Structure formats: C-alpha cells, structure tokens
Amino acid sequence: MKEDKYSKDLLVMQGNGGTVSSSIVSDEAVKTVMSGPASGVMAAAYTSMQCGFSHVVTYDMGGTSCDVGLIADGIPQVTSELEIEYAMPIHVPMVDVHTIGAGGGSLAWVNEAGLLQVGPESAGAEPGPICYGRGGTKPTITDANLVLGRLNPESLLSVDNPVSIETVRNKIINDVGRKLGFKDVEETASAIIRIANMNMAGALRLVSLARGYDPRDFMLFAFGGAGPLHAVSLASELGIPKVLVPMRPGITNAVGCVVADVRHDYVNSINVPLAKVDMDHVHGIFASQIKAGKKIIASEGIDIEEMVIIHQVDMQFQGQTHILNFPVQSPSVRRSTLQSSFEKAYLKRFNVELPEIRAVLVNLHTSVIGRRKPVPLKTLISQVKHKKKLSECIIHSRPVWFDSGWHDTPIYNREFLPPKIKFKGPAVIEQLDTTTVLEPGNNVEVDESGNLIISL
Template sequence: MAKIVGIDVGGTFTDLVLLDEQAGRLLALKVPSTPHDQSEGFMAALAATGEPISDLGDVFHGSTVGLNAAIERRGAECVLLATRGFRDILELRRRDRPNTYGLTGFFEPLISRDHRFEVDERVDHQGSVLEPVSEAGVIEFLRQVPIGSAAVVVVAFLHSYANTVNERMAGEIINRERPDLHVVLSSDVLPEIREFERTSTAVLNGYIQPVMARYLGSLQGRLARQGHRGSVMVLQCNGGIMSADNAVARPVQTLFSGPAGGVVAGAAIAGAAGYPHAICCDMGGTSFDVSLIYNGAASYIEERKIEYGIPMRIPSIDITSVGAGGGSVAWIDRAGLLQVGPRSAGAIPGPVCYGAGGLEPTVTDANLILGRINGGNPIAGEAGFRLDAELAARAMQERVGDPLGLSAHEAANAVIEVVNSNMASAIRVISVERGYDPRDFVLVAFGGAGPLHATALARELGIPRVLVPYYPGVTSALGCVMADLRHDFVQTVNEPLEDMDLASMSAVLGRQRSEGEALLASERVAVNEVQAIYEASMGYEGQIHTVRVPLPSQAPSRQELAEAFARVYQATYGYLLDYPVRLLNLRTAVVGVRQKPQVEQLGVSLPNGASSEVPLTLRKVYVGGTEVDCPVYSRGALPLGFRFNGPAVVEQGDTTTWVEPGSAASVDEAGNLIVEVG
C-alpha cells in the first residue's frame, strides 16, 4: 500500500497523519490553520512531512470550506425557481422564530426575495402531473436573470419527490437556453417529502457548490503540478468518504463533516480496546464535539441546522457541538458572571499567550497559567509556537480576575470549571437525556485540548474511565484515513403499511443500491466488499415524526416490517399504539468497505514492561488552589503496562493529558492511556 494521508482542517490547527504501512510508520503532525485560504494550511501540512508529494498515494480530506461559506454568507449568487405561489417557502419556514419570547431576532434566507421566481406547473402528492411546466414561463424567468447576475439556479417544485418530470424539464430548458448557469434540482439533492426542508437543502447545495468546486479544483491542481497521482477523497457528515468529483456535485454532504472523522476513529479505537460503548469527546481550538457510540456504532440524525431557519436534511452522525475549545474566550457578562465561549480567538490572533495580538484570555491561557501546559513545548511547537505565561496571566488578571476579585490563578481555575461545566452539559444531552447511563461508557478524549479536561469531565458525570488514544491531537485526521466509502439515498413512498406494494418497495431499494454501486465504481478506490444497509422511516398514522427502522433485507415481508417497527418504536418510546402504521421513506446506505489500518498497529512502538526508568521531570502545577510539584511524563517514553497516579501531566507533540488527583493511569497493549477516574 502506498503512503496515504489524512488531513483535517480545524479552526485553529490543520492536522495530518501519514500512514506508510509498508514501513510500519505513522507520522502525526499539526500546523496552524490558514482561515483566509484553507489550501495553504493543507499544503503546509504536506510540506511538513518532508515527503515528496509525488510519493504520496490517496489523500483523505476533512474540510470546513463549505460550512464556512454558508455560515459567513460567502457562497455563490443563486436564484430560486419555484412552483407559482411557493417562492417564499424559504422565509415562511415552519412558523418558528429565533427567540421563543418577544418579537425579536433576525433571519435572512440564503436567496433574497428579489432572486426568487415562480413558474406555472403542478404535481400532486401522489406524483400525478396536474399541469406540465410552462416552457414559456421558464424562458420568461431566464429573461429576468441577466447574464453574470447569478451563478446557480435552484429548481424546487412542489411534490417533485413524487415525480421529477417537471423539475427535469425545467432543468433541460435552462441548460439549453442559459449554459452559463449551473442547475440544481431539489429532487436530485433530496427526493423526500417536506417542501421547506427539501428546498433549503437544495439551496444550500447550490449556494456552496461553486465554492467547493474552486477549492477542490485548485487543491487537485496544486497537487498534480507537484506530481501527485493519487485520488483526493473528501469526508462526509455521515462518516463516509467520497471522491472530490462527487463532493463537488453534492457539497451539502460535506457540511459538519469535520467532527465525523473523530467519531469514526474514536469508535474503532475504543472497540479495539474492548469498549463497545463510548462517548467520544473532541475538544479542539474552537469547539467541543461529543457523540455517543453504542455497541460499536454511532447514531445518525436526519436533519441539522446551519443556523436558525436554514436546515439541511442529510443523514449525519449525531454530534452535539458547543463553543468550548482551547481558544474559547473568557468574559464577564452584564450580570457580572463569568462566561466562557462560544466566541473563539481562533488561529488568528489566537490565545493571548501566542503573543500574536490577542487581548482576551482563553481556555488555553488558563491551562498555561495553572501549569498544565508546557509553554516551552506546546502543541505544534515545531511550527514555531512558544507560549508566554506572563502575558496570559496579565490578561487573565485584568479581564477576569480584577472584575471578580480573584488572583490570576484563581481566575484561571474558574475559567476551567466553567468550560468543564459547559462541556459536561453537552455530554448529558447525548447520554442521560436519551436514556443512557454514562457509567456504562468509556470517555474517549481527543483533539488538541480534549485530554486536558477529560478526567474532570468523567468525574463529574460518573464515567469510570477515560481512554486517550496514542495520537489524540490528530484523531479526526486519522478518522479520514480509516473511513469507508459511503453514499446515502432516500425516497419518499408515503404509503400505509397494509397497502404497501412490496415488489415496488424492493425495486426502490434495488435502484438505490445500484446507484450507490455505480458511484463507488466511479471513485476508483479499492474496496474489500460492498455492503447495503436498508432502513425505512415509519410511524403511526397521523404522526409527524417517524423512527428509522433497520430492514432485514432488500425484500422484507409485511410481517417483518411490522415486527421491526414495533421493536424500534417500543425501544424508543417504551410503549406501542393500536393504530395503523405508515411507511414514509425508504433509505439505503451503500458502503464500500476499505482495507483499513489496524488501530493497534498505528505506528505505536513502545517498550514493554513497567520500567521504573521512564523519563520523569517535575513541574509546579496549581491543584485545588495549591501549588504542587507534579510529575511530567513524556508519552512516547511510557512503556506498555506502565502505571502511575495523578496528579500528573503527560506531554506529547499533539496534545497534553492532565490526570487529576485520585485517578490512576496505565498504558494498554495498543499504547492507549487508560485513566481510572477516582
């Protein structure tokens, strides 16, 4: 196998892993991100490996380019063509509002009203064409869109999930009359009931499509000019990967993909260590992302919001995110209370201790002041970073300590307690509030800042142990390398279970599988096998919400469907109803299972035996308001089986682990650090 690379671009750092299985070597590194142009950080990370780009194989990339373009409103100029009477669906939404109480808040759709147009056409909910699309109406619409005024036309007609003929006809007319415009059909992006969500998802796809096309095209060009002959694969929010070409066609599937890589790797590492139930906690420079793994599998959700009023209805790994990262800013609110986040100092200017012009203290500054971080050897130290503890302490004193009547060390400790409380609340959302007992799980801590806070989080939530992977700071990049190819499909059928034509249902699932297999073949990446995962969205008659029901095969019987629904509904709600059942959507995930690196062989080369000759230094660390001489270990020097007690600091190039007093840590046979929480 050639040298393969995983690169994940975060808000503060760009993480890279290079796996050379032939040599049995894994290189992990971090470089500063370049928010103005992510490709610069991408190329800088490759350059830092010291490897000629011509020697590299496939590159697996997790990117936030599309998400940033949507959030920062830097996407393409789009126009919407809708069924007459429905152009305002983007603003009508679901009759919700930004703030529950009071007529306050603001919402601006991605396509303004003067860029939304209507045309005569109509299809009913059963797919019958009541009125063909008016060709004259489409041509008149195009006359109202001057050349150069827009790049993308999004066509979203009523009930097009049931019959695509009118949307396709409109698309053909636009392509014929105006080849300068790129056309996005909502029935291609999301052939699913719910007009607002389908339109919103299609608009998002069109809005970021030119941005992703430019970014990935430029990236592939830069790599090719330096002799790269491998493929560029892009991570999706469902935890799978797809080719750059498919990412350009369906860029909406890359939104929120960054944290998904960490979940993929976290689940694999926990499973290999013997923990099928895990809570994955990824704390980077900007955010804290948490997800739950049960019986080795992540849970999925069908919808996420970019921001208020802009949903995307795409299958995604269920990840809860809060603005709590190493760069999260500590501040005093109008009530005089200490708050941390969600605003972040980011990569530029970064925390105060970076000495790059930052003035507001952050979580990283707090950890440095308390002595948990080595200012002379921080994360990405090889990139020239050196941290200024005195500068951080002055800012902490002025911005937090003085207003609260605390010393700099007391203020730093308060910042840590507040951010830990915020993160613990996020973990409760995905565990306790969904019926899971945290005591049944291991907390897998990764990200550049995650291991610094993991033991405290586990103690607060009653989680008995923490697992820190050998490469915690680049786990998301590692997940890019480990991910399988995956394509998800959905089709609304909306039939009572008793009336469902089972042959037609099987045909829909078969078409979805065939389409997925064709996409896998087009991506030219070797896979060991192709798997198809079939599901149905089902509910009782009259219910708005459905449950996702795994199907035993492509052609289940009516009884199998009823029994599968009853099992899932009972497990979800604790009871069953005596009502007819309706099958709303059919879903297929087509997975190309790749040969992946064994997580217990990821370049971990540690001595055996609990040697007493582990390199050990002492550093003054503030613990519980007292300065103590704390042992500091080098992660790479800890032998397999080595045990030690907290308080202790474990340093490595991509993160620092803080083991709290009363806890005990050991190194397992795969090099993971296992902390038994006291």
C-alpha cells in the same frame, strides 16, 4: 498527482462517515458537509473497536469549538438533517455530531448579571489566548489551564512574543476574578474550567441521555488539541468509567479519512401511515437502492475487500414532528416488524408508549459500503525509543492545581511511554499535539497500539 506517478485511489471524505471517488464527488458536493467532524467519529469507532470498546462517546475539543458524537454497538449515530448558517436545512445522511462554542480559545467573561460565562466567543488563532503573545488581551480556557499548571509554561509563553505568566495571571484576576468577588487567580481559573466543563458535559448529555443512552455504559474517546486536557473531568461529571486518548489526538480526523470505507447512501421518502403502506413497494425501493449502490461502487474501481448493505427507516407518530431512525435487518422487512421496532425505539428514547396513535413510515435508507483493507494503528506509534522504566519517562515535575489544591505532579513525555506500562495520577502527559491530565486517583495504561486507557 498522476503525472508524479501517484497510482492510488484519490478519495474524498463525506459527512456520512464514508469516502467517495474524487471523480464523482463534484456532482454531490453537499455530501461533504461536516466531513471533518464525521471523520473524527469514524476514527474513534475504528480505534475503539480494535481496543474492545463498542459503546463510545466521542469528544473533540480544538481551539474554537467542541464536537461530540455517539457510537452504539460500534456504529456511529447518523442523522438526515442539519441546519447550517442562515437557517438553511440540509437533508442528506451524515454522522450526527453536536457542536458547541467551547475551545481552547473560548473567552471567559462576566455578563451584565454578574455571572461567569465561557464562550461561545473565541480569541481564535489570531490574536489567540493571552499566553500566545500575539496581542490577545482577554482570558481564555487555555490561559486558565496555563495558570493552573496543566499546560507547559515554557512552550506556551513563547509561541510568538514572550509573555510572562504574571501577565496572564493579572489579566485573569483583574478582568474576571475581581468582578466575581474572587480573591485569588487559582479560584478564578478553576471557575473558568468548571464552567467550560459544564458546557461540554451538557453537549455530551444531548447525544447520550437525551437520546435514551446512559453515559455510564460508555467510554469517552477524547481527541483534538485540547480534548485530553478536560477529558477526565468530563468523564467524572458524567459517570463515565473510562477514557481513551488515541496515540495522535491532534490528527485523529485525518486518521478517520484514512480508515473510512467507501460509502454511498440512498434515501427515498414514503410519508404514509404504516397501516396503509404497500410493503411490496417498500421492498422494491430497497432493492433499487442496493442495485444503485453496487453499480456505483463497481464503477469507481476502488480496491475493496467486501461489500456490506445496511438498511434503516425513519418513522414518527402521526401529528408529531420528531422522527426516529432505526435499523432493519432485511430489505424484505415485514410491517409488524417495523411497528414493533419503532415502538421499542420510541420507548427507549422518550420512555413513553403511544399505542393509540398511528405510526407513519417517513423514509427508507440504504447504505452500500465497500470495506477497505484495515489500517494497522501501530504505524502511529512513535519511532522514538521507549524507556524501560517509568521513572525514565518523567521529564520533570511542576505544581498543578486540582480541586484539592496544588500538587507536585510528574510530567511524562508520552513518546517515552512503552506499551503495557501502568501508573497513577496525578500526572500530566505531554506530547507534540496535546496534553493529557490525570487527576489524583486515576489509573492509566498504555495499550499495544500506544493508546492511553484511563480508568476513573
């Protein structure tokens, strides 16, 4: 790249939501684990803050899986532990992303008990859904969306070898519907979508309700190739009042790499009852972490606008296994402040107080962040000339199945939608990298950066 006169910094994304110089990443390769999902959360945080939303649940649905995360007060939630294949734990700071096997290629099937299941098995890209014409023979979420009119049959049925929509309909009713006692394909496809949505709603509850956050106080940020298809239904299920679909949902993770700051995280273990902790030792550790972070960012020579220091601690009650992480405002934090902050965090998470049990200070965290120059999201807006009238943005219409039955639904080309335009559902908004479905009664507005803001 340098031989081709590339003069910019080459940065690598990390699982903690920050970037690091390529010159040192080889010595800390473990820190790149989960960097893809983390970058999507960082893009969501960056975009949402520019749109005025600081409390966000992120929802990334692709072809094989669904990744969800949570952003509170503009800050993505972070964890220090992840278990990968073969039950191998990794103990490095990373954005807290929960993954389930629910994607466009997830298979719909009836188990031995006669119950409908969707996923975690997937058709993948090969052979893929039946409608792709690549040899897939088992119904998927994508096939269900197709027969319900939510996806464009003209584009999907000719991905590879032509497949008729009747072939897809017959496979869904024969392989799934009749085993469940359903009489028509619409009822079967709707059941597939409902089960998939229920699974994904469960994942969203894990990162919100299970951690003391009410999803009704959040906005749902939907991205990935399949995320906007299901976003409104999920938001309705969880009581989330608004959904944001970014301008380029299919490349949101890549956008996260572009907007992410330089970041270095440091963790030191204490694992001593708080009452016995030497606070001077704690303050010294924080100071050494700050020094190390500033030194390494200076050595990277990356162009940054400012440096930000964030401190956090991990604590638990003695005898318990679950650990709570929470921020501290100063490296010279007092013992009493740690105690009260931990008790508040524990009460919020578990809704119980345990004053008779001793608190344990487990870990000290410091994040040294080099803020990079902001990236204008308006650069993602299509260069296609916008239409002036809403009617000019409609490319055609087709029947789409909602809970109340078939609706003749306008199909919009998202590239044509100008900023500030507003309209109501039902509607389907198509673009190259995704399809957004609006249910009857939904309201949508296009903001100045081209994002869709959907109100339920």
